[in-house]
Amino acid sequence: MRLCLINPCNPLVSIVKVKESRWNRYRVWKPLSLMVLAGLTPPQWQTSIVDENLGVPDYSAMPRPDLVGITAFTSQANRAYELADHFRRLGVPVVMGGIHATMCLDEVLEHVDSVVTREADGIWREVLEDARQGRLKRRYDGGFTEMTDVVPARHDLLSTGYAFGAIQTTRGCPLNCSFCSVTAFNGAHYRQRPIPDVVREFQLIGERLVLVLDDNLIGTRPDHIARAKDLFRAMARANLRKEWIAQATINFADDEELLTLAAKAGCSGVFIGFESPSPEGLRGYGGKFNLLKGRDIRASVQRIQRHNILVAGSFIIGLDADEPGIGSRIAEAARRYGVDSLNVLFLTPLPGTRLWDQMKSQGRIPLDVFPQDWKYYTLTYPVARYKHLSLDGIIREMISCNETFYSVPGIFRRVCSSFWHRRKPWINLGGNLSYRGNLHRAAEAYASFKRQRGDRPDGVKAS
Ligand code: B12
Ligand code: SF4
Numbered sequence: 001m002r003l004c005l006i007n008p009c010n011p012l013v014s015i016v017k018v019k020e021s022r023w024n025r026y027r028v029w030k031p032l033s034l035m036v037l038a039g040l041t042p043p044q045w046q047t048s049i050v051d052e053n054l055g056v057p058d059y060s061a062m063p064r065p066d067l068v069g070i071t072a073f074t075s076q077a078n079r080a081y082e083l084a085d086h087f088r089r090l091g092v093p094v095v096m097g098g099i100h101a102t103m104c105l106d107e108v109l110e111h112v113d114s115v116v117t118r119e120a121d122g123i124w125r126e127v128l129e130d131a132r133q134g135r136l137k138r139r140y141d142g143g144f145t146e147m148t149d150v151v152p153a154r155h156d157l158l159s160t161g162y163a164f165g166a167i168q169t170t171r172g173c174p175l176n177c178s179f180c181s182v183t184a185f186n187g188a189h190y191r192q193r194p195i196p197d198v199v200r201e202f203q204l205i206g207e208r209l210v211l212v213l214d215d216n217l218i219g220t221r222p223d224h225i226a227r228a229k230d231l232f233r234a235m236a237r238a239n240l241r242k243e244w245i246a247q248a249t250i251n252f253a254d255d256e257e258l259l260t261l262a263a264k265a266g267c268s269g270v271f272i273g274f275e276s277p278s279p280e281g282l283r284g285y286g287g288k289f290n291l292l293k294g295r296d297i298r299a300s301v302q303r304i305q306r307h308n309i310l311v312a313g314s315f316i317i318g319l320d321a322d323e324p325g326i327g328s329r330i331a332e333a334a335r336r337y338g339v340d341s342l343n344v345l346f347l348t349p350l351p352g353t354r355l356w357d358q359m360k361s362q363g364r365i366p367l368d369v370f371p372q373d374w375k376y377y378t379l380t381y382p383v384a385r386y387k388h389l390s391l392d393g394i395i396r397e398m399i400s401c402n403e404t405f406y407s408v409p410g411i412f413r414r415v416c417s418s419f420w421h422r423r424k425p426w427i428n429l430g431g432n433l434s435y436r437g438n439l440h441r442a443a444e445a446y447a448s449f450k451r452q453r454g455d456r457p458d459g460v461k462a463s
Helices: 022-026 032-040 074-089 099-103 105-109 124-132 182-186 195-204 222-237 250-254 256-264 279-285 297-305 326-337 354-361 372-376 391-405 408-420 425-453
Strands: 002-007 046-051 067-071 094-097 114-117 139-141 164-167 209-212 243-247 267-275 310-317 341-346
Touching: 002 032, 032 046, 032 067, 032 124, 032 164, 067 074, 074 094, 074 099, 074 372, 094 099, 099 105, 099 114, 099 182, 105 114, 114 124, 164 195, 195 222, 222 256, 250 256, 250 267, 250 297, 256 297, 267 279, 267 326, 297 310, 297 326, 310 326, 310 391, 310 425, 326 341, 326 391, 341 391, 341 425, 391 425, 408 425
Parallel strands: 002 046, 002 067, 067 094, 094 114, 114 139, 164 209, 209 243, 243 267, 267 310, 310 341
Antiparallel strands: none
């Protein structure tokens, strides 16, 4: 029995075409979901993974699979349906799972034979057995997995073409920010994999650089932090010789022992969502508001950097509090905080989030010709109507933010500082230049987006 697992590409996402430049290897992430499914698949199945981000293969030249499994974030849904239609025309059954299939079940059921909602770890073998016997059900629900049941991913199946390996050590998040799908999808309960399992899986990863995909590696409570420390101690003891990057909240900065242990375990960078430079903006979406309120963010960032750990800061543009000038305010805040790189995304209503419900009920989602419009739900296009910003206005703010932060003097200052403090200056330089290189591509992408969206309603008038 042949199983083909596919991660569809979205041509609007610039990480495609790894072969064009070797630097693109640093921009493409492995689809861990499919590697986990492969790890759960019994050996009588011959399993292959196609990541279309590395290039779209000639499917007709490949051996005909007996089952196709497709994963998709919302932004990949269009392409996922094209692939499903293609294989179903050939009589190959298609199963789809992942975040989009869970949040838009009815839409997905129109395109595939079977849908697996939520986490598939506990149910995938049953799906395969049903497929083998030709009696696939229309819907399976995996619920939330016991973390002791998470098996190691098949890292051997995608062993070339990427600069980073990938691993996940926790699932779930209690903070439930209004724009984020994680609490709705993985639940509010923060679940942790047993430490020995994580260490053993790290040892299976071929790459020296690893992305830890957890939404928040350190959690929110003292016992979560204690577990993170134990994990870092175990990683250091195992002498993994890996450098890794993770996502965490700013609370990462509050515990010197945690930072020391993380650095010893190989942490070289941390991605932190600051979301808004203003208290009004922060208050609007809940979640991390309390973590950032009244904090000296610059001092927190510096405490992390002192451990030779780079800090990437992320912000959202288009919150209801955001008025003209927000672009330069974000760039200025990021400069003041002293982050090594900045990533700004448009506020985007993703299906299944509180923000989606709110914007939908207020008639603020003009890009709603689905599934075609899903391709713009990459957080790099302004798909909604923003309270105080027109379409042109919000695009201008985004451009001005990135041009200010990634100006030549700005990059020079940051890179000099990282040379001076010996904080991974080459990585810092490479990261900053890569963002700067994207500036003109982004301007072209906005122009084409505006042409294609036509005259659908623009921003909400200021009240
Ligand atoms: C790693 C990651 C990325 C990586 C992508 C890696 C990849 N797959 O190629 C990068 C950084 C590139 C990325 C980009 C984006 N991401 Co992202 N990302 C994540 C993150 C943090 C982890 C995903 C992961 O690998 N988890 C580990 C695996 C094991 O879990 P899993 O994917 O859920 O898979 C399980 C189940 O879903 C299911 N399953 C999944 N697929 C399938 C398929 C089949 C057949 C079956 C049966 C089951 C199944 O089984 C798996 C095992 O239980 C999630 C947050 C999260 N916690 O999910 C956000 C998340 C998925 N990303 C999100 C978003 C919005 C994006 C972007 C659009 C915007 C952005 N800049 O962040 C882009 C879009 C990229 C694109 N190609 O279009 C949203 C998606 C919401 C949505 N409705 O689409 C999430 C949920 C975060 C959020 N804040 O809400 N992302
Ligand atoms: S803290 Fe991060 S993962 Fe948790 S809900 Fe907020 S944005 Fe999502």
